Amino acid sequence: MISWRKHYKKGLVAIGLLLTTTASVHAQEGDPANGEKLFKTNCSACHTLDKQLVGPALGGVVDRLKKEQNLDTDWLHKWIKDNEALRKSGDKYANEVYEKFNKTAMTPFPNLSDTDINDILAYTSNPPAPAPAAGAAATGTAQDQNSAAALEEAKKQSTNSKILIISLLVIAGLLIWLLMRLRQLVKLNQTEELAELNATRAYSLGDLYKKYHFVGKALLGVLALLAFYGVWNSLMGIGVYKGYKPDQPIYFSHKIHAGENKIDCQMCHSSAKYGKVSEIPSMNVCMNCHRNISEYKGAYMEPGKDKAFYDGEIQKIYAATGWDPESQSYKNKPQPVEWVRIHNMPDFVYFNHAQHVVAGEQAIISSHNKKNPNDQIDVVCKACHGKVDTMNVVQMANDFTMGWCIECHRTTEVDMNNGYNKEYFKNLHEKLKKQYPKTEGKITVDAIGGLECGKCHY
Known part of the structure; x- marks a missing residue:
């Protein structure tokens, strides 16, 4: 009897091990490489392998479910294809997962075949080693090449500077030697009376000014003009912070x-x-993406920056919003972010973004591209703010002075095909065509009130 029980227990253990091994093998039957592509396409918005996002971490989920819940891959197939139907069937663990994650229903994937799901599960059980990013390697190589070229150029410039300094010193030495020789020749040729006269003669600035007063007044006038020009430029530069x-x-x-x-x-x-x-976008706008993006995985790296730097900045977003990535909830006290403003229009100036972005979009883009054939833009924002998509740190790209705005109004043609302009200025357009026949029907913004003071100033 005892022997029979021992054999029975050994049999149960063997069956359990067999089921566990079968589940693991079943998951490993798939293609992890294809599973990675399917995972990134269908699952990565809510899941990662190593930590919880909207849903739980999925690394080793097959073995974990087998050990903790005694569930095999068939359960996972049902859950992935239609978790709502599985919950409605009364499945205990399906409902527990639903309750644990704040009753957030997972998107069903009836379009995934059994082979697709096996591939995904194979990826979660045995993810392939990440290949080095070609973009990152190319970026690093390019940066190394640029650094080497810059170093070589710096060495050349240093050598050239040394040669130039030595040459100037030699020339200065020759000039001093020539002056000394000329002085000696003058002393040898002058008479004793002339030498005594030169020794007693006194020179003064007043005597020179009396003798050459016209030249002196002209120089003073030039200096006064230069001083006025410098003061004027300084005054006109107040509030201009380009760069x-x-x-x-x-x-x-x-x-x-x-x-x-x-x-x-x-x-x-x-x-x-x-x-x-x-x-300025609120931090909630940032969290629309960074709730699920907790680390930087891009190929591009700004010179002097690394992945750890970018990951640290993402953590600052979490600290500012009070987000706890472990519990996936806002459980900490939010902290205000004191952004430094770059563009700040004076209070006495009226500027409407919508008027330019909507009504003037095509006209502004077309005008900018005509005036700047080597600096084409595709988005209206770039006409004023520069090519922001190439800036690591945003800067003020233009002067934003009154003269800069007026020049734009004088050269930007009104879009006659714009639905708003076509109807609102219908009669005005006909009048302006007759008034400016040489423009061939092309009307610039200044012709429809773009230079009127009251348009921009209260």
Whole structure:
């Protein structure tokens, strides 16, 4: 009897091990490489392998479910294809998962075949080693080449500077020697009376000015004009900060977001199209993406920056919003971010972003590209703010002076095919065509009130 029980227990253990091994083998039957592609396409918005996002971490999920819940891959197939039907069937663990994750229903994937799911599970059980990013290697190689070239150029410039300094010193020495020789020749040729006279003669600035007063007055006039010009330039430069690019409390690279990832400007600056002011995006806008993007995995690296730097800046976003990535909830106290403003229109100036972005979009793009054939733009924002998608740190790209705005109004043609302009200025367009026949029907912004003071100043 005892012997029979021992054999029975050994049999149960063997069956359990067999089921576990079968589940693991079943998961490993898939193609991890194809599973990785399917995972990134269908699952990566809510899951990673190593940590919880919207849903749980999926690394080793097959073995974990077998050990903790005694569930095999068939359960996972049912859950992935239609988890709602599985919950409604009364499955205990399916409902527990649903309750644990705040009753957030997972998107069903009935389109995935059994082979696709096996591939995904194979990837979660045995993910292939990540291949080195070709873009990153190319970037690093290019940076190394640029650094080497810069170093070589610096060495050449240093050598050239040394040669130039030595040459100047030699020339200066020759000039001093020639002056001394000339002085000696003069002393030898002058008479004793002339020498005594030169020794007693006194020279003064007053005597020179009396003798050459016309030249003196002319020089004073030139100096006065130069001084006036310098003061005028200084006064006109007040409030002009072209090239200003302050450090921000959280590093944000427009090159990565707008350039590498092709994120549209208006996704973050939504009020630029429909409002007067293009606002600074709230931290909630950042969290729309970074709730699920907790680390930088891009190929592009700005010189002097590394992955750890970018990951640290993402953590600053979490600290500012009070987000806890472990619990996937806002459990900490949020902290305000003191952004440094770059563009700040004076209070006495009226400027409406919507008027330019919507009504003037095509006209501004067309005008800019005609005036700058080597600096073409595809988005209206770039006409004023420069090619932001190439800037690691955003800077003020233009003067933003009154003269700069007026020059734009004088050269930008009104879009006659714009639905708003075509209807609103219908009669005015016909009048202007007759008034400016040489323009061949092309009307610039100044002709429809673009230079009137009251358009921009209250």
